[in-house]
Amino acid sequence: MLLWQLVFFAFPLLFLIALSFWQVRNFRLEPALQLGNWSYVLGSESFWIAYGRSWLYSASATVVASCLAFPCAYGIAFKLGRNAQRFAIFLLVIPFFTSYLVRVYSWQIFLTDAGIINALLEQVGVGTVPMINTFFGTLIGYLTLTLPLVILLQFFSLVFVDRSLVEAAHNLQCGRMRTVFEVVIPSARIGLVIAALFCFILTFGDFVSPLYLGGGAEATLPILITDTTKSGQQWPRAATIALTMIATLLAVAFAAIAFAYRTRGK
Amino acid sequence: MQSTPLVEIDKVVKRFGYHTAVHSTTFDIVGGEFLAIMGSSGCGKTTMLRMLAGLEAPTEGEIRIEGLRSNELPPWQRDTPMVWQSLALFPFLTVVENVEFGLRMRKVAPAERRKRALSWIDRMDLAEFAGRNIAQLSGGQRQRVALARSLVTEPKVLLLDEPLSALDTNLRVRMQSVLTKLQKELGITFVYVTHSQSEAFSMADRVVIMSRGRIEQIGTPVEIYSTPRNRFVAEFLGSANVFEGKIESIQGALMSVHSPILRAKVPVNPLRAFGIGDIVSFVVPEDRLRILPKHDSTAENCLPAKVIGEEFVGANMRLYVEAESQQEVRLLTSHGARSGSVDVPNRVALTWNPGDAYVLPD
């Protein structure tokens, strides 16, 4: 397996680095060592806008997903019996493996101006609310992508929280809500941070939601890459974009893990 | 000690589904006393403690703390800090942050609570560890942090759930004296749950013995040891021998009790008046039995037996003899008593003074 992964996984990624220095002449790819791609990309305003937008989108998706997932994960971990727990996990694992693409498409059924939600809103008299081709649409798509995973990861860390710590906190006059913030969340910190990290990584690299539910007019980095590759055939430029993405994600990952694992007191 | 009870447990029952963990129980806890609740696992002692802390609610009956009904009171509105068997120290907080937790919940000002926490940490000889993470402390040190955390809020009652069971013997003995001294100094009530008879008896003012959800006996250690109420308690204490027989006659302060193998005279127990024909159990403590080389079937308080083992107990020796019907009886005697006067194959007779026996009231 090592061989396979080396050849088909490590090498392609390393190759990306080399590729970023190549150039395209006359629609043909030529090996070279030139910084043209880097200067083009890093100097391009649309790149930085897309970069900032990716950050904004992913950060908000991470916050929203983590907050929305938490009551669900908490409920499954603390308020469901053994069998109900297993069943809930069983259900959550399923969408994880089903086609994200088709699910995003199906959301159009709900979100378009003529779709189900708006039809219901019409009935109630609220009128049409534009949901597709907006950030809201993109967000729904991101949630479809990440919510099962975030709930599962949060659940696995919450379920191992030492219950006697919760009782000890209650015993020391800590009320219900406060105990959740003072004891449960700090105890499960590592898992919660890792769940958020995965959410960030997934959304940062996703082009489907912003394209099909967000309208695609406002580009994020992944959209930029698909455009550059598919229509522009500018593989080296796409490579530079991809590498900045990787660098960003690595930095975020390191920071997150350092934060998750720090201990209080020496 | 105050005369009005601090905690009243009134006909409390606790059921979990179809299982009754605590049958109707009633007793009081007095302010300032060290009360131990003792029994083997499953007897309901921990359930009782948890009901006092508010972690479980009684299914029936009422618990009153300082005269007020507390059944519906959630744990965070009570002042009954607990020392947990697993200690339950917060691993993500330092020692001093752990200790001041209760004060923080009561909204004591930061400077004030830090001061009080540190003074307790100092009192527990842990001053140099105040800023450390609890993972770096030894078992005994963590014990003391758990104690400080519960006591810093100056409660009237402290609940302890087998806090010493995870410590090794040396440490356990030392901590026992720490706890007893502390309780006397502070004058607050300790409710201490344990399965160890020696712990309960050496530390407590009063002991509650529980078995299968019921209280078998409450009393001071001396009372329980010298006058066990029933067979369970007597056997639980370990070093008592229980015999049974039917009352044939009562002559004043003595009763004649007969069984197929034994004729005995036992003192009447003022706690319970038995009648002729009742079956009673009586106890002869192990240090009151004597060995005779031969059995005299005409004598009273004389039982044939066979020596089956012996054991050194300090300056004395414990003999294990088997009486009729395979009942194992234990004797504590000095070393000299046995040598030479016993014939092969170790058949002997047990005897005792009538006044040394004790009839079990239940």
Next chain:
Amino acid sequence: MNVDRIISWGLRLYILAALLFIFAPIVASFVFSFNSDRFPSLPLGHFTTEWYEVTFSDPLVLQGFRNSLLVGVIASLVATTLGFGAAYVDYRFRFPGKNLYLALALLPPTIPVIILGLAMLAYLSRVSLSGSVWSVILAHVVMCAPFAMAIIRLRLSQMDPSLEAAAWNLGANEWTALRTVILPFTRPAILAALFITMAVSFDEFAVAWFVAGLQETLPVRVLGFLQGQVSPRINAVGTVVFIATITLVVAAQLLLMRRAAQSAPATSDK
């Protein structure tokens, strides 16, 4: 403690709502694939199977389906084999650089697919392996093997370590022990890994889109549809895809759950 019960039920409702949100698109796809209206909305039209007929008579769709199956089967077989090897190596051996080995083995799912897709495209076309079904298979193996490895490794950790040693002790050499002791024990995990990797491969569109060229897999075809207009044909395809993957995932989970219950009886009654 009434407040407690209200909170408990509130949370349970929340869990239900979350599950509804997650499954809504799947259910919608199913429902509207049988709906006669061209544009899905309420109220529903009448029941029809015309979309299925139209979609599955489209040669491109059938081609995509065939390709997906082909890729899925082959990729899952290869990935499971590699995953098994890696899991066993991790279980059995210690060697310097093991952490690096594990990192390489388990990293792929954390890399955004778009970057993987680009990297694969560039690399494979450079070595002239791009643009065919085989390129997709290669890429999918990279992406699926970590799942297989994780599943099998988990199962191995449930095994009594002395079983293998007992086999050696009784005269079996390493390969025989592997065949007669390890394989039977891990069989449910191997099957589960096959199913899961197949499911992952079947749905994977991003890398396939980059790498497949003209030999499109089904999800890539769907992507093509998406770029067209709204069409209930996607619902039809989608429903079929959902049913396929859901069946695979459920089967895998049942396999793993049943065996877990069998091999750890002591822990399950408390």
